[in-house]
Amino acid sequence: MRNDMFLGLFLSLVCLSTLTFPIPVRIIVDADYESDQDNPWLSVPRKFARETKPTPKRTRGPKKTYEEKLQNDRERKRRFYQNNTEHQKKMHQASYLRRKADPLRVKHDLATRKIYREANREKISSYQREYYLRRKAEAEAKKRQAADSVEMSIQLESQKKRKLDTIVAEGSESHRSANTHAKKQRASSPKGNTEAKPSP
Numbered sequence: 001m002r003n004d005m006f007l008g009l010f011l012s013l014v015c016l017s018t019l020t021f022p023i024p025v026r027i028i029v030d031a032d033y034e035s036d037q038d039n040p041w042l043s044v045p046r047k048f049a050r051e052t053k054p055t056p057k058r059t060r061g062p063k064k065t066y067e068e069k070l071q072n073d074r075e076r077k078r079r080f081y082q083n084n085t086e087h088q089k090k091m092h093q094a095s096y097l098r099r100k101a102d103p104l105r106v107k108h109d110l111a112t113r114k115i116y117r118e119a120n121r122e123k124i125s126s127y128q129r130e131y132y133l134r135r136k137a138e139a140e141a142k143k144r145q146a147a148d149s150v151e152m153s154i155q156l157e158s159q160k161k162r163k164l165d166t167i168v169a170e171g172s173e174s175h176r177s178a179n180t181h182a183k184k185q186r187a188s189s190p191k192g193n194t195e196a197k198p199s200p
Contacts, residue, residue: 064072081088
């Protein structure tokens, strides 16, 4: 009886100790299973095992210069402002409200605009004057060149005409001299001896 009591107490102590302090027991499995690295006391099938592949290193292009970065930023902002009509509406509304809230700013803006407009008008007038003078000089040069070309063509035509006239005059003079020579020969020869008589 006493032995049964000791045995029951011993078994109850063993059960309580296993419940409060569980003993880690490694599960032995087949070769198709492998242990997980996070929890070595568990074993998982190989098909569910975590694959630790090396992450590929991202290849970057050549380093951009400061000017290229600025150009990219400008292009991005230009596309944003050009395509985003809502943003443009908001900006217009904000500027309208700001001017409405501060009328002195509006006066200042109008004054500065007037100053800039006058300066730009003077600049534009000077540019227009220079442009007008340049165009006038170019037109005069073109007219002069056309007149020179016409005069040259007239001179060439007159030279050709003079050459033809001299050639015609020389030909007519030679023809006239030949005619006078033939007339003289006919006049000097007797009238009956115009045809050659046969020899006896």
